[in-house]
Amino acid sequence: MGGVLRIHFSDRDFRHVQLARSADPVWEAFLGLHVLATSLSRLPRRLHPWRRRALQRLRDDDLRAASRLLRDLAPADAAYFPDFLTPAESQEGMAAALRTLRGTPGARLSREMRRAARYRTLPGWTRRLASGDRALLDQVADAVLHFHTRLIAPDWSEVEATVAADRERRMEALEGGMAAMLETLTPFAWRDPVLTAPYPVDADLHLLGRGVRLVPSYFCHTAPIALADPSLPPVVVYPVRCGPRADGTAVPHADALAALLGTGRARVLGALAIGFTTGSIAVRLGMPASTVSGHLKVLRDAGLVHSERDGAHVIHRLTSRGRHLLRPP
Template sequence: MAGTLSIHFTHADFRHVRFARSPDPMWEAILGLHVLATPADRLPARLRAWRGRARERVRRAEVRGAFRLLNDLAPSDASYWPDFLTPAESEEGLAVGLRVLRETPPARLERELREASRHRPLPAWTRRLAAGDRALLDDVAHALHHVHGSLLAPDWSEVEATGAADRARRMEALEGGLGAVFASFTPFVWRDPVLSAPYPVDRTIHLRGRGLRLIPSYFCHTRPVAIADPRLPPVVVYPLHPDDPPGPPHTDRQDAALARLLGTNRARVLAALATTRTTGDVAARLALPASSVSGHLTVLRDAGLVASERAGLHVMHRLTARGRHLLGR
């Protein structure tokens, strides 16, 4: 049964809203596994492509074992999974997050696994974990590390670049105030002082001056996910690429006018950046030489229509607000 997540702000909370600079590696490991477990026809196109690549990687025995262990704790259809799997400290990196996970106090393990058992039957081995079995907890940390390294790391530069592009859009919206930023988050709805979104169950969070940390997620694709324990700092993970309704399609006449304005190939390059891409991606998509695409991107960037940011070994390109406006998106 579908519900609503309602987050209630006070004036004090607005001073403590934080926007994560990039997706969180431990959240992404869990949510990436959820994508693998989701039928392809229920995923957006960008994640169908990733799922196809990742399913080849998950055929290895050690990856399958990690998948099964983590799926026992945090299945894709769960309305709750233990918060100790996604510690706040992982914002400092995967190594720090895994260290904190390994140090989870036994009382917290017991409390959160007991809560999980209220929502669904748990396998027998989780009783030993709930009792504080440190070797099992180390196995959980190893599984997360293995999933991240085997399934996510090959595409992590794209994940980070997409997060950077999302952050730039939020900062543009900030010119209209924090309420305008909240209004820019799909599938959230902002009605001062409540931020709400679809959720598996009805849930209300009163921030009470603690503020809120918002984390973008490449693999979260339907609705946001919130930290469950009200004693922990409030955290909400939101989809980086919601399936927004498309804008009005260009007519042939508009496309022809854009081609006359920019040149045919330059207009094609601009349109190809409807999603964040590398130079090579654009070149392959349009069957153009990479050197030619690079030149077009330079001109479009100088005109303020495209922004480029380095992410690991790649440079990622995205439309600016001006570029989206020119394309009618």
């Protein structure tokens, strides 16, 4: 990876920075596809269990075919893959994203497939797609849905919990101003007024007063990814910061916390650096949901956890006292 992505800000851009509230289902599907093409030695440990499970599921012929079709369009080592594959409407959910993908205008298909061909040799079947073959475009949309349903959705609570924890960290940093928040984005470096990061090629993204939508990703694990077409609303996908260790504790003084709170409650408290629903914490820690619920009640009564209903779910977050307790002495 010998290039650099440079994102150029103006004063007006700071007023239009958006931090996505949740994971993006389409981006996670394509980035999960890239994880499958990456060796375990090059992946963060948190992705190892998912990759092993996904490879087991890929024994299914239909899923393998869907993965092969998507890999032809967006391989892990591509310096560019077509922007139409990740429409902005995906922030509204998979259904909205697939409607937009299926309706991609023929001129855009042709333009973006020609651009992809400048970077690598494309499989012969993609010429039909570039010519506007709607049935083939439907197959691409179906493949995205099939891949997401079979390989991403089963772990979606983990994805959402990790992204929610990352967003909370960014929002805390935002108390120091937008520049302070940008300085927390790994692997970016902020040098006013330019945000830079390693990238497959040298690229400049001039925001021109439009701001930028920052999308945290569970499966993005190396460089961030930006939409290539400068006429599209700027979107940059970046890797989430690593969460707690796999055993559910988030700090080196876990033994001291366990002595203070009890092992179970200490693990639940540590998991809240990532988990935010009772079910997601239970899955991560391998505990019964009823046990997690009991620990949460004690932690809530002690002022370490705050719980509130959000639609069908109850969301649990650390209070400032809880975050303070988790910090190493």
